[in-house]
Amino acid sequence: AQKITQTQPGMFVQEKEAVTLDCTYDTSDPSYGLFWYKQPSSGEMIFLIYQGSYDQQNATEGRYSLNFQKARKSANLVISASQLGDSAMYFCAMAGAGSYQLTFGKGTKLSVIP
């Protein structure tokens, strides 16, 4: 069984500042993938970034980076230079070895303050 834990129900960040959204996971699979999605109020889940469990380097996509600490089973999302449009729900998710279904956390609501 896989489990994703997001302990921050809500976060505030000043515009142009960086913010870290926490995610810890639990799995017995030796191979797995970790994903972050953004869900604005419109409802669509927007893919942000992916990290494979065997990837040697932390994933980066533009202003998004994933701080992957395998031993601690954490996969925190770092957003640099926050923008007002970053205000949304953020979900961490994982897929196990040979698995297709995503297991999601409960999400973190990020609010960017002007």
Added chain:
Amino acid sequence: GAGVSQSPRYKVAKRGQDVALRCDPISGHVSLFWYQQALGQGPEFLTYFQNEAQLDKSGLPSDRFFAERPEGSVSTLKIQRTQQEDSAVYLCASSLVVAGGGHDTQYFGPGTRLTVL
């Protein structure tokens, strides 16, 4: 279109009515998924198709839920005799390759918000 589309975006049903939710995946995507997202929660897996074959329906909450993808493209999620606990957002996602051979990214549609009165 370029992304996954779903219709209707909003559906209000009276308890006991049947509803049908449609998903148009990204063209050429082999895998299609349905998820249910309750208010304030993350999405939960319902079912998975590889082309027209439904390979996993373990997440469907009851036999009132039925999904199909007859031609390997458009999919329909049907809920019979709706109950208030069925109220949720139903998300459809698709991915390019056969899932299980790696961790291919799933791309989601905007969802259908179902409200059962």
